[in-house]
Amino acid sequence: MATVVDIKNLSKIYQLGSVEVAALDDIDLAIEEGEYIAIMGPSGSGKSTLLNLLGCLDRPTSGEYCLGGKDVSKLDDDELSLIRGMHIGFIFQSYNLIGQLNVIENIELPMYYQGFSEHESSAAAKKLATMVGLGDRIKHRPMELSGGQQQRVAIARALANDPVVILADEPTGNLDSSSGADILNILDGLHQKGKTLIVVTHDDNIAAHAQRVIHLLDGKIEKEIYNKA
Amino acid sequence: MLLFRLKRTLKLGVKSLWMHRLRSTLTTLGIVFGVCSVIAMLAIGEGASQEAQEAIAKLGSTNLIIETIRPPDEQADSGNVETVRNYGLTYADAESIRNTIASVEVAVPIREIEQEGRYRNRKTAVKVIGTVPWYTEISPVQLLRGRFLSSTDMHYQQDVCVIDENIVRELFTFDEPIGEDVRIQGNYYKVVGVVGVLGKIESNANFGNNDVSMVASKGSATGNVYIPLTTAKTRFSELNYTFSGGSRRAEKVELQKITVKVASIEQVLAMRDILDALLDRIHDKKDYRIVVPLELLRQAAKMRRIFSIVLGSIAAISLLVGGIGIMNIMLASVSERTREIGIRRALGAKRRDIIIQFLTETLLLTFAGGILGIILGSLVPFLVTYFGKMPTVITAGSLILSFGISGIVGVTFGLYPAYRAANMDPIESLRHE
Ligand SMILES: Nc1ncnc2c1ncn2[C@@H]1O[C@H](COP(=O)(O)OP(=O)(O)OP(=O)(O)O)[C@@H](O)[C@H]1O
Ligand SMILES: [Mg+2]
Numbered sequence: 001m002a003t004v005v006d007i008k009n010l011s012k013i014y015q016l017g018s019v020e021v022a023a024l025d026d027i028d029l030a031i032e033e034g035e036y037i038a039i040m041g042p043s044g045s046g047k048s049t050l051l052n053l054l055g056c057l058d059r060p061t062s063g064e065y066c067l068g069g070k071d072v073s074k075l076d077d078d079e080l081s082l083i084r085g086m087h088i089g090f091i092f093q094s095y096n097l098i099g100q101l102n103v104i105e106n107i108e109l110p111m112y113y114q115g116f117s118e119h120e121s122s123a124a125a126k127k128l129a130t131m132v133g134l135g136d137r138i139k140h141r142p143m144e145l146s147g148g149q150q151q152r153v154a155i156a157r158a159l160a161n162d163p164v165v166i167l168a169d170e171p172t173g174n175l176d177s178s179s180g181a182d183i184l185n186i187l188d189g190l191h192q193k194g195k196t197l198i199v200v201t202h203d204d205n206i207a208a209h210a211q212r213v214i215h216l217l218d219g220k221i222e223k224e225i226y227n228k229a
Numbered sequence: 230m231l232l233f234r235l236k237r238t239l240k241l242g243v244k245s246l247w248m249h250r251l252r253s254t255l256t257t258l259g260i261v262f263g264v265c266s267v268i269a270m271l272a273i274g275e276g277a278s279q280e281a282q283e284a285i286a287k288l289g290s291t292n293l294i295i296e297t298i299r300p301p302d303e304q305a306d307s308g309n310v311e312t313v314r315n316y317g318l319t320y321a322d323a324e325s326i327r328n329t330i331a332s333v334e335v336a337v338p339i340r341e342i343e344q345e346g347r348y349r350n351r352k353t354a355v356k357v358i359g360t361v362p363w364y365t366e367i368s369p370v371q372l373l374r375g376r377f378l379s380s381t382d383m384h385y386q387q388d389v390c391v392i393d394e395n396i397v398r399e400l401f402t403f404d405e406p407i408g409e410d411v412r413i414q415g416n417y418y419k420v421v422g423v424v425g426v427l428g429k430i431e432s433n434a435n436f437g438n439n440d441v442s443m444v445a446s447k448g449s450a451t452g453n454v455y456i457p458l459t460t461a462k463t464r465f466s467e468l469n470y471t472f473s474g475g476s477r478r479a480e481k482v483e484l485q486k487i488t489v490k491v492a493s494i495e496q497v498l499a500m501r502d503i504l505d506a507l508l509d510r511i512h513d514k515k516d517y518r519i520v521v522p523l524e525l526l527r528q529a530a531k532m533r534r535i536f537s538i539v540l541g542s543i544a545a546i547s548l549l550v551g552g553i554g555i556m557n558i559m560l561a562s563v564s565e566r567t568r569e570i571g572i573r574r575a576l577g578a579k580r581r582d583i584i585i586q587f588l589t590e591t592l593l594l595t596f597a598g599g600i601l602g603i604i605l606g607s608l609v610p611f612l613v614t615y616f617g618k619m620p621t622v623i624t625a626g627s628l629i630l631s632f633g634i635s636g637i638v639g640v641t642f643g644l645y646p647a648y649r650a651a652n653m654d655p656i657e658s659l660r661h662e
Contacts, residue, residue: 057575057655078579085577096572096659100248101241113577117233157576 002069004164004196005031005054010063010073012049012219023049025219026063031165036191037198038207041216047200048169050216054198055088055167056080068164085113089158091168095150097142103129103153104138110160121160128156132186148179155186165196172206184209242589249562256558257598259551260638264602264631265609267544271627272610274540276620278533285529288522291334292367293500295322295487299480300514313468316516317482320462322508326489330503332496335366339486340461346454347412348400355396356450357413359461367488375407375422378457382421386459390418394426395452411454416464418456426452497523548634551598552642559591559646570650571658580651587650591643592636599635603628 012024023046031037039047052058053065056072059080065073072083089110090096097106104125111121129138132152134145142150151171158166168187172180188209191197199210207213208227215222246253288294297317323338340359345352362378364370370377373394382389390411397406410417456464469480491500501519508517563570570583578586607628610621 052656055575057659078581081574081577081579084575090575092659096568096575098569098572100244105241105244109573110576112237113573113579113582115234118237161577 002033003030003066004033004035004068005029005198006064006066008064010053010065011061012046012053012058013061022219024053024060027219027221029214029221031196031198033164033196034191034194035196035212036187036210038210038213039198039200039216040202040204040207040213041222045216046219047216049219051167051169051198051200054165055090056083081113085110086161087164089161089163089166091151091154091158091166091171093170093173095142095147095154095174097150097153097157099142102139102141103134103145106142106153107157107160109157114161125156125160128159129153131159132156146179147175148182151175151179151183152186155183155190159190165198166190168197168199170200170202172201172203180206238585238589239593242586242593245590246593252558252562253594256555257594257601259554260548260595260598260635261602261605263544263547263551263638264599264635265606266547267540267631267634268603268606268623268627269609269613270540270543271537271630272606272621272623273613273619274533274536275622275624275627276610276614278529278536279622280620281529282526285522285525287369288520288525289367289369289490290494290523290526291491291497292522293489293491293497293504294520294522295489295504295508296518296520297482297485298516298518300516313479313481315481316514318484318487318517320483322511323484323487325507325511326487326504329507330500332491332500332503334490334492335363337361337364337367337488337490338458338484339364339488340458340465340483341485342461342465343450344413344454344465346396346400348409351400351402353396353399353451354449355413355452355454357461357465358453358455359458359465360455361458364455367490371425373423373425375420377422377424378455382457383459386463387457388416388418388460388464389421389456391422391424391455392420393424393452393454396454397423399451413454414464418454418460424455494523497521544631544634548638552595552638555591555594555638556642556646559587559643560649562590563587563646563650566650567653567658567661570653571655571661574653574655575659583651584644584647587647588640588643591646592639595635595639595643596632599632602635603631606631 007027007029010024010027010029011022014021014023025046027050039050041047049058053060054067056067056075057080059075060073063073064071067083068087070083072080075083084090098109101109104122107125107128108116108118108121111124116124126135126138129135132155134149134152134156137145137149142153145153151174155171158168171187172183175183184206187197187199191209197210199206201207211227213225213227215224295318300316318338320338323336326333327336337360340357342357342359344355344357346355360378362380362383365372365377375391377391378389381387392400392406392411396411400406400411401409406420406423409420411420412418467481467483469482471478471480489500489504491497498521501521504519573583573586607623610623613619614621
């Protein structure tokens, strides 16, 4: 299996006045294609920072990051945008749908930015909406959907450009247990289809779905635990 | 493909603006009123200036009009002594102009008398114009029926007249005027011709310092009655009595006007100096003035330029204010939508995409404002013309100009907010509440 994420000596240091805060401190990490990873750790341990770096939203202070075999640690803003648009799928804790757009249009956004025609993207978006069980809600605005439904739209959107990795930061953090379970089911389904998933969570039950759990502490990898299949 | 993308960008822009309908509408109002006022003001300005130019052009651009004016009082009249003041243009002036200045094409002496004209039991105030047959060369009179005054009329001091349509309407209504007699001060003048009315030249426009009152047929006369100058000389007294402060004054004026025509526009200004020099020698009082329609035209053009500059500045300021309003709202919108920007960036939007998005929204606002402004601005002049009885002219140029300006305003004031949006850090934006 190919290595999708390959991180070496990765650090992210924030300069707060005269104090340096190492949000990530010399991390090495390799993730294979199709892996389901959970990242855990106490608040402030650097989980979100790591996820942002993985998602090419940010550049490391030092170290190397190869995504799908390509070094992305020194790309410029436009190139990073392109990588995000083509190879990364984001799922956020607070769904982050765009309020003035309906379900279809939200799902279409990544395709829109990659220059797909409306004809192509709306057909694909409809398929994705159906896949997450919202085929009958495609004209609804986010406000008209429940939290669980919104998160499902967000998952559909994350899949729009068939990304190399899907990154989720506490995807069930805002949901009640039953909608949370729905979301986890969908994620499990994606894993079974061979998608690479990286999920940040505080919840051991969620981490139990993953194959490997990475524990962060003070910007370092404290331990990695492989769950039994 | 690019076109599809443009269409989609526009569609998405409209959606965002539609989200905040009230805000978008209010934002647009600045541009609406800016553009509207530009178009309306330009239309009113253009209308006024065209009217003025037409009025002046009627006077003839190769004409020079010498007018009698009452000279300033030399001394306060002593008591009740009746003195006759003798001033103004004379037949001799007309002769010397015709005989001594070679470049004069025609010189037309004009006598004007306010009188009452009667036909049968009808009467009306008329302006008797004593003049010569070649009057037609300096004034675009349009002969409708019969003939104009002839040299035979002049020579034999015939009691004939040419009347204009207004007089026909007042005195003859449905009767055929040709061959009938109009009675003025006990004398009968046979109507030999009817001419059209010379437009309405009592202009609302004011040409700076030179008032054009001489153009306007002042007073209460309903129309003109042209009679041979020779006839006027014998039939009407040149003495004119005025009463002021209990004392009677007599004035004697031979001619009210002499209109001189030169061959080409280039000669007009030189001719003014020649005429002035000549008359200055003959007249010891300043009892005449020379009006040059060409100069009035030039003055009108200058006024128009100044007018345009003033209007342009007002327009620029109002659009600037509108533009600042738009920028203000767009900045607010950008900061309110920080999170949306972060989401879009995370989903692959480049900085350029964000710039295009916000610039599109601003341009949609300004163009919508521009179109609304054009519609309103085209209506206002009609209302002004209808209710204010003022002429207005909407030029295609002013429409294109204001539309172009609204576009420029959109780009100018939209770029900064768009850049602000594009340069936000994606992570910071995503964390923004
Ligand atoms: N923009 C920033 N400027 C300065 N320090 C930052 C910045 N972003 C993160 N940090 C610091 O980096 C460290 C890691 O933050 P991070 O958000 O990754 O934690 P986290 O593990 O996601 O915590 P939580 O579970 O609360 O979300 C923290 O100490 C934080 O204060
Ligand atoms: Mg976090």
